[in-house]
Amino acid sequence: xxxxxxxxxxxxxxxxxxxxxxxxxxxxxxxxxxxxxxxxxxxxxxxxxxxxxxxxxxxxxxxxxxxxxxxxxxxxxxxxxxxxxxxxxxxxxxxxxxxxxxxxxxxxxxxxxxxxxxxxxxxxxxxxxxxxxxxxxxxxxxxxxxxxxxxxxxxxxxxxxxxxxxxxxxxxxxxxxxxxxxxxxxxxxxxxxxxxxxxxxxxxxxxxxxxxxxxxxxxxxxxxxxxxxxxxxxxxxxxxxxxxxxxxxxxxxxxxxxxxxxxxxxxxxxxxxxxxxxxxxxxxxxxxxxxxxxxxxxxxxxxxxxxxxxxxxxxxxxxxxxxxxxxxxxxxxxx
Amino acid sequence: xxxxxxxxxxxxxxxxxxxxxxxxxxxxxxxxxxxxxxxxxxxxxxxxxxxxxxxxxxxxxxxxxxxxxxxxxxxxxxxxxxxxxxxxxxxxxxxxxxxxxxxxxxxxxxxxxxxxxxxxxxxxxxxxxxxxxxxxxxxxxxxxxxxxxxxxxxxxxxxxxxxxxxxxxxxxxxxxxxxxxxxxxxxxxxxxxxxxxxxxxxxxxx
Ligand SMILES: [Zn+2]
Numbered sequence: 001x002x003x004x005x006x007x008x009x010x011x012x013x014x015x016x017x018x019x020x021x022x023x024x025x026x027x028x029x030x031x032x033x034x035x036x037x038x039x040x041x042x043x044x045x046x047x048x049x050x051x052x053x054x055x056x057x058x059x060x061x062x063x064x065x066x067x068x069x070x071x072x073x074x075x076x077x078x079x080x081x082x083x084x085x086x087x088x089x090x091x092x093x094x095x096x097x098x099x100x101x102x103x104x105x106x107x108x109x110x111x112x113x114x115x116x117x118x119x120x121x122x123x124x125x126x127x128x129x130x131x132x133x134x135x136x137x138x139x140x141x142x143x144x145x146x147x148x149x150x151x152x153x154x155x156x157x158x159x160x161x162x163x164x165x166x167x168x169x170x171x172x173x174x175x176x177x178x179x180x181x182x183x184x185x186x187x188x189x190x191x192x193x194x195x196x197x198x199x200x201x202x203x204x205x206x207x208x209x210x211x212x213x214x215x216x217x218x219x220x221x222x223x224x225x226x227x228x229x230x231x232x233x234x235x236x237x238x239x240x241x242x243x244x245x246x247x248x249x250x251x252x253x254x255x256x257x258x259x260x261x262x263x264x265x266x267x268x269x270x271x272x273x274x275x276x277x278x279x280x281x282x283x284x285x286x287x288x289x290x291x292x293x294x295x296x297x298x299x300x301x302x303x304x305x306x307x308x309x310x311x312x313x314x315x316x317x318x319x320x321x322x323x324x325x326x327x328x329x330x331x332x333x334x335x
Numbered sequence: 336x337x338x339x340x341x342x343x344x345x346x347x348x349x350x351x352x353x354x355x356x357x358x359x360x361x362x363x364x365x366x367x368x369x370x371x372x373x374x375x376x377x378x379x380x381x382x383x384x385x386x387x388x389x390x391x392x393x394x395x396x397x398x399x400x401x402x403x404x405x406x407x408x409x410x411x412x413x414x415x416x417x418x419x420x421x422x423x424x425x426x427x428x429x430x431x432x433x434x435x436x437x438x439x440x441x442x443x444x445x446x447x448x449x450x451x452x453x454x455x456x457x458x459x460x461x462x463x464x465x466x467x468x469x470x471x472x473x474x475x476x477x478x479x480x481x482x483x484x485x486x487x488x489x490x491x492x493x494x495x496x497x498x499x500x501x502x503x504x505x506x507x508x509x510x511x512x513x514x515x516x517x518x519x520x521x522x523x524x525x526x527x528x529x530x531x532x533x534x535x536x537x538x539x540x541x
Contacts (some may be wrong), residue, residue, distance in 0.1 A: 051416075060423065094420050
């Protein structure tokens with residue numbers, strides 16, 4: 001079964017073609033990162049303008065890369081949310097008109113389900129399974145007892161972890177996107193500052209990063225006021241150690257509580273080298289999977305993979321009135 | 336522009352969702368209904384309805400006319416994305432038309448001002464002159480202060496906001512339809528750069 005995936009929820013326009021939810025024939029991503037760099041973050045209106053500019057070219061490139069035509073496609077899967085609404089609507093309407101033109105069944109997919117299923121491209125998911133989703137928009141722990149059923153057991157109470165990374169990077173004068181830059185600097189720095197580990201000992205699986213973020217920003221501000229030199233690398237390292245300690249600790253607690261058979265870490269922050277290292281060092285009794293870097297950041301292969309399993313598991317298809325949603329509940333995705 | 340054809344007209348740049356199906360330059364069916372920010376939900380289903388009613392598949396359409404704005408940014412992008420995809424998938428001719436010009440085809444008056452509110456006292460407007468079934472541009476599309484624009488028009492005109500267009504007139508009028516040479520390059524006419532770009536330019540100028 002050939003599935004075409006379409007993703008446009010933030011600042012990448014992406015189309016992929018997968019065979020049977022695994023075999024990647026094409027994975028085209030048109031990234032806008034260089035455009036948004038000048039603004040220090042994603043500007044929604046500019047993102048939408050770029051999506052409509054690039055939409056047909058991305059389909060064309062993916063079909064050529066995959067060596068297939070629209071007539072060969074059996075299912076088209078598209079991100080319906082969560083994300084930037086103006087951006088989502090471009091991918092959704094493009095997918096709908098492809099579906100109508102070639103009479104291909106259509107399925108709307110939750111973006112986070114996509115991030116989780118990015119892992120299934122390279123390894124078979126084994127249940128029960130715990131997924132830690134960490135990105136610019138999300139920080140959550142999701143339990144899966146079977147294919148395409150998601151139970152959210154914990155989430156951030158305030159900032160997403162990637163959001164905190166971007167904010168810290170901006171304060172430290174590092175370039176956008178901040179996550180990879182802080183990660184790189186932290187490898188060259190020492191943990192000179194003792195930053196708080198918010199909620200590390202609480203009895204739930206929730207997170208909070210805004211207090212830590214404020215603490216880092218305040219210290220930075222106070223040191224500048226006192227005329228002290230800022231050791232940027234040490235700031236990055238100390239921040240990264242605090243963040244990854246919390247992520248690893250909470251994840252371990254959930255692994256024990258739910259006796260899962262495997263852990264997957266997904267989303268853009270899954271590319272973080274500090275998190276990868278610490279998680280693998282601390283979770284040794286069950287397999288820990290991180291997707292390869294090209295499947296960590298937003299892509300459409302993950303949407304095609306999730307769409308394939310949504311279609312197979314739930315026998316679900318959508319109609320042409322499919323709409324985009326800036327917010328969307330993951331738990332409802334598998335019902 | 337061929338008149339002997341099956342033409343689909345799409346405009347999603349205003350509060351009204353507009354679709355028309357034409358055979359040989361004659362409107363066979365159309366949809367013109369007010370929406371509540373729901374063009375994204377309705378446009379593809381309505382395209383299917385209008386085509387089914389006329390026993391025409393989307394792949395039978397051999398030309399598309401797309402309203403490229405100005406108007407609602409989110410709205411216009413929905414129609415333009417769809418038109419781009421149809422043009423690309425079926426390798427058919429796509430013609431772009433100003434949404435204001437398409438609106439102007441609704442009127443029978445000699446002088447016509449199509450009007451889309453743009454808030455803060457501004458609107459997207461233009462001035463067209465009609466003789467017979469032919470429209471010509473007197474004042475090009477613009478975003479301008481409403482009072483300033485109308486204060487300069489000293490003759491009778493018809494202000495068009497919600498009337499149903501008559502796309503048959505587009506074929507008779509010189510220069511209202513422009514053939515898209517490179518479908519990948521087709522983009523809406525926003526008329527303005529984004530606020531973020533404006534601020535960035537200001538910052539660099541200082
Ligand atoms: Zn994502």
